[in-house]
Amino acid sequence: xxxxxxxxxxxxxxxxxxxxxxxxxxxxxxxxxxxxxxxxxxxxxxxxxxxxxxxxxxxxxxxxxxxxxxxxxxxxxxxxxxxxxxxxxxxxxxxxxxxxxxxxxxxxxxxxxxxxxxxxxxxxxxxxxxxxxxxxxxxxxxxxxxxxxxxxxxxxxxxxxxxxxxxxxxxxxxxxxxxxxxxxxxxxxxxxxxxxxxxxxxxxxxxxxxxxxxxxxxxxxxxxxxxxxxxxxxxxxxxxxxxxxxxxxxxxxxxxxxxxxxxxxxxxxxxxxxxxxxxxxxxxxxxxxxxxxxxxxxxxxxxxxxxxxxxxxxxxxxxxxxxxxxxxxxxxxxxxxxxxxxxx
Numbered sequence: 001x002x003x004x005x006x007x008x009x010x011x012x013x014x015x016x017x018x019x020x021x022x023x024x025x026x027x028x029x030x031x032x033x034x035x036x037x038x039x040x041x042x043x044x045x046x047x048x049x050x051x052x053x054x055x056x057x058x059x060x061x062x063x064x065x066x067x068x069x070x071x072x073x074x075x076x077x078x079x080x081x082x083x084x085x086x087x088x089x090x091x092x093x094x095x096x097x098x099x100x101x102x103x104x105x106x107x108x109x110x111x112x113x114x115x116x117x118x119x120x121x122x123x124x125x126x127x128x129x130x131x132x133x134x135x136x137x138x139x140x141x142x143x144x145x146x147x148x149x150x151x152x153x154x155x156x157x158x159x160x161x162x163x164x165x166x167x168x169x170x171x172x173x174x175x176x177x178x179x180x181x182x183x184x185x186x187x188x189x190x191x192x193x194x195x196x197x198x199x200x201x202x203x204x205x206x207x208x209x210x211x212x213x214x215x216x217x218x219x220x221x222x223x224x225x226x227x228x229x230x231x232x233x234x235x236x237x238x239x240x241x242x243x244x245x246x247x248x249x250x251x252x253x254x255x256x257x258x259x260x261x262x263x264x265x266x267x268x269x270x271x272x273x274x275x276x277x278x279x280x281x282x283x284x285x286x287x288x289x290x291x292x293x294x295x296x297x298x299x300x301x302x303x304x305x306x307x308x309x310x311x312x313x314x315x316x317x318x319x320x321x322x323x324x325x326x327x328x329x330x331x332x333x334x335x336x337x338x339x340x341x342x343x344x
Contacts, residue, residue: 020116021136024123028133032099035134042134044100046159055165057096057158061086062151066191069198069223071148073205076114078225079152080121082188085226086249087156088129089304092230093245093260095166095237096158098131106139107150118152129230131156164237167244167260167307172332176243176307178257178267179316180329181232182275183303185224189250190297194222197287211278221279227303236306236319244307248299255296257305258339261332266340267305269330274343277301295343307332 031050034043046054063070063082070076088098103122105115115138126133145151160166186194198205205219215221236242244260257267280300284291294300308316313328320326 021119024120025133028123028126028131030099030130030132033132033134039135042100042102044132044134044157046099049099049159051159051161053162054159055094055096055162057091057094057160058156059087059090059158060153060155061090061188062153063188064191065195066186066188066223067150067152069191069195069205069219071114071150073219073223075219075223076117077121078223079118080123081125081225081228083152083154084122084125084129084131084156085228086188087154088131088158089226089229089247091156091158092233093166093247093304094158094160095164095242095245096160097234098126098129098156098158098230100132100134100157101126102134102155103136104139104153104155105136105150106141106145106152108140108142108145108147110138110140111148114148114150118150122154125228129228164240166242169244169260169262171243171309172262172265172307173309174265174332174334175310176332177310177313177328178269178330178332179306179308180274180302180327181229181304181306182227182325182327183248183277183299183301184227185277185279186222187226187249187299187303189299193287193297194283197283198222201286203286209279209282211282213278229304232323232325233304233306236316239315239319241308241312241315242306243309246305248302248304250297252295252297252299253302253305253343254341257341260307263338264334264336265332266335266337266342267330268333269341269343271343273327273329275301275327302327302329305329 032045032048034045070079123133206217209215209221246257246260248256284294
């Protein structure tokens with residue numbers, strides 16, 4: 001008799017991990033929670049959250065080929081932060097509070113240790129952002145993935161009051177100030193290129209970083225998790241002084257900042273005012289990638305860009321005076337060209 005297990009799918013082994021997942025998920029409890037582990041779908045009571053006129057904000061993303069480096073370096077604990085961060089940072093761009101998160105984990109054959117490390121980090125990231133890990137899906141698909149390979153996808157739902165929805169394109173004006181918020185590193189973009197450069201340059205990921213840092217080695221530096229910005233920006237968003245937020249992901253500053261601007265405005269960024277992260281300077285040097293290509297591919301040290309009125313700049317400074325992660329990097333300018341963003 002041929003069984004599902006003979007085909008490479010072990011249902012009993014998967015079911016045995018449900019208790020572990022449940023213990024992680026319970027730590028993410030928040031107002032609005034209704035569901036139990038084992039339900040067919042996640043339930044959430046939006047009314048209990050106290051919104052008057054809410055807009056739901058959704059996002060979905062993955063971690064990409066950073067997963068392959070995670071497997072190679074055995075640094076899996078940060079991948080959950082990458083997954084949650086990429087989704088929550090997108091919903092934050094619309095001023096939304098995260099409500100709940102779902103994950104999808106697919107592999108050839110579930111490795112208990114790897115699986116639990118990733119799911120635990122997803123739960124921890126959700127907890128850090130007052131976001132409920134409401135459910136998920138796990139799939140074993142022999143033949144679809146090789147050996148220890150696996151893939152991740154995340155799905156986030158947030159909410160914002162209608163009158164506080166961002167971006168406020170109609171309120172943006174020439175002269176508005178652009179504030180860069182520093183990244184933690186590469187986040188989760190450009191890893192196909194990063195992996196190619198590591199291979200071509202024969203980089204040993206176990207070696208110490210060739211620049212001053214607190215990272216244990218190059219592998220840890222490259223695998224630094226995506227920074228999550230919600231807790232840092234929420235107090236500023238509450239002051240109603242932000243007109244727009246751009247998440248700098250694939251496409252870099254040049255590709256992402258124009259997405260939140262009205263057609264008649266462009267962005268002028270001053271290169272000298274951008275944060276200079278040593279990991280990007282090192283990578284640019286070893287890869288010999290032209291600077292304009294770097295800015296089109298990576299965040300280059302800027303994870304988010306905020307648009308604020310110049311009149312509110314003093315208020316902004318008072319709110320962030322003890323925080324060194326914010327940089328005044330440029331202004332909005334009039335532009336006849338669509339999607340205009342220049343760095344000089």
